[in-house]
Amino acid sequence: MQIEYRLSQRKRAILDAIVRDYILHGEPLGSRTVMQRHGFSFSPATIRNEMADLEEAGLLSQPHTSAGRIPSQKGYRFFVDHLMQVYIPTQEEQQFMRRLQQTSRAVDAVLSQAIRILSEATQSIVIAETPRSQTHSLGRIELLLIDHYSVVLNLLYKNGLRRHSVLQLPQAVNTEVLQVLNRYLNAQIERFASVDVLFHRMVTRPLAREMMPYQQLVLDTISEIYAQVQRDEKVMLSGTTYLLQEPEFQTMEEAFPILNFLEKERVIHELLHSCQNNNLQKSHNVYCLIGYENTYQELHKCSFIATPYYIDNKASGMIGVLGPTRMYYAKVMALLQSVANNVTQSLSELFG
Amino acid sequence: MQIEYRLSQRKRAILDAIVRDYILHGEPLGSRTVMQRHGFSFSPATIRNEMADLEEAGLLSQPHTSAGRIPSQKGYRFFVDHLMQVYIPTQEEQQFMRRLQQTSRAVDAVLSQAIRILSEATQSIVIAETPRSQTHSLGRIELLLIDHYSVVLNLLYKNGLRRHSVLQLPQAVNTEVLQVLNRYLNAQIERFASVDVLFHRMVTRPLAREMMPYQQLVLDTISEIYAQVQRDEKVMLSGTTYLLQEPEFQTMEEAFPILNFLEKERVIHELLHSCQNNNLQKSHNVYCLIGYENTYQELHKCSFIATPYYIDNKASGMIGVLGPTRMYYAKVMALLQSVANNVTQSLSELFG
């Protein structure tokens, strides 16, 4: 970081031009082209010298000796950190993204609409996760009888987030039993903030005496609740095929690992979680992983930009854009943030 | 059909050998290879003559003059209709597919498990749709209050199928209002068998007088119900990347249209519906579309095998396998049927 920072103004300008041009056109840049297309007033030879220096510094690279230069991944990083200018969405883009506001009143619907909008606007793959229950403390549950074998499980989090689902019970129950169960579980929930802890305690410790007659029912119910909470945490995906239109992913050899990666829901979850857990530094207010900075080998030729959306001022889930390293970072970052803000707002209206 | 039927036994044997071999190895077959690999007792020259006849009949084709023969799509069709032998799943396969039985007690979970199992067993793309509500007549609905703005909508179909979901209401309600609403809507449902008709009547005709005070609420609720019923009908997908491992889909030019096709949920729905609607003839008890027989241009190089699963003896949704025309038809058909049967059984236990 130190060294690059001391780059001369001219070197910076040249690097900036090369990165911007390559992001746009996708082809290596020769010294002539740099000069002509970006209006530099020095000769190609001068630019060649500068480019040689930039290559030595690890910011540019050459596909082969007689080709032009392309940014290295370190080059993209420097660009993002020091050169990139903030992108201001066009009128149309702003209008396009405002569509989200008119959406329906369910969390999943808001998110699935959001990722569709964002993937269309950025022409990239967008992924999102449904709100993470773990980050919110569970306030209370409600159990409502539908028939003897099925009940509505209503999870009410302290921040106002609600998740409903239908449980199939392993044995028949009546309203009285359900009330006892309801009361007992809520008492337990009050003691333990997180669902994980709750679940762990319930299955490892003996039950309170008064609940012994319902032992099996309690255990089955609590694990169903836990499973339900887990199952709630889905991953949504949109725009896979956009990546396959990029020239660098035209061959199966390049594209396959990524498509395969995207089929593994669990791994995507990990990816989204890892950004926050590792307390990654933010660039321009979003998490940004360029090429090798990604933990997953499959993504070494991609960049991943992500940011959380909030419920009750708590980061509740991530939205992320996956594209080639040759990505229009400024635009993606701006649109991603805008969409994430809209999601935050839509959800807060939902739980007002 | 007439002409092909009159093929000599020997021609049939040769066609059978070529199709089976090509499905297995994926490479054009020369006369020598056919003889050697399939133990024919005539010389390559004889086989060449027969192959020339089969090509004239449109059952074989040549990629180019000096290449071997491959089955044409008409050839696959003849093979499936007249030559193919029933595949008997191996012990391992049977055991593998029996895993479905142990699955959880929700419709979606059963289906998503089923398609994962089937796509792994067949190494192909598998798609399925959740039960079609339209094919079942709605018996009754239940509305359960969760809080003033949200209720559980419990759709009970006459065949025992239940779909639960949570509705967000546009205005606050209390138990009394909900009861009135509940009673009124159920009375309407009794009059009109299908949800579509019900919805249509409700929005086009004036309301009964006693419901006038709740006009907005009724209309909003009924359209939410309708939307919910629609939304319930999801499409599930598994194993997309298997297709990309086939040699014929190694280039983006071939693979892209199909990947793009699979991103459009609505179109997949149409595809699944079309099999039944057009009253397609079944081959070996499943629907089978080979190459150009597919309505969708994108699938002209694919074959699609599908069969319904049943709830209450009514075909309620389709499960289908999508693969290259060079597909192990017998195996896919056998495994598909087996999985579909398991699904039918699992669901009938659910609604016993």
Place this chain on the structure above:
DNA sequence: GACTAGCACTATATCTGTTAGAGTGCTAAT
């Protein structure tokens, strides 16, 4: 008449060599 051996023919894939083009690095001059 059915089958087959043999041969001429054909199309593809692969390798080699050649050329044109784009771009570099270096040197010497300004």
Place this chain on the structure above:
DNA sequence: ATTAGCACTCTAACAGATATAGTGCTAGTC
């Protein structure tokens, strides 16, 4: 410090040569 000029390098594109796999046809055999 900059730049013009030139030798050098690598690739992509094309052309020709060769090997290979397979065909269709003819003429001869059982």
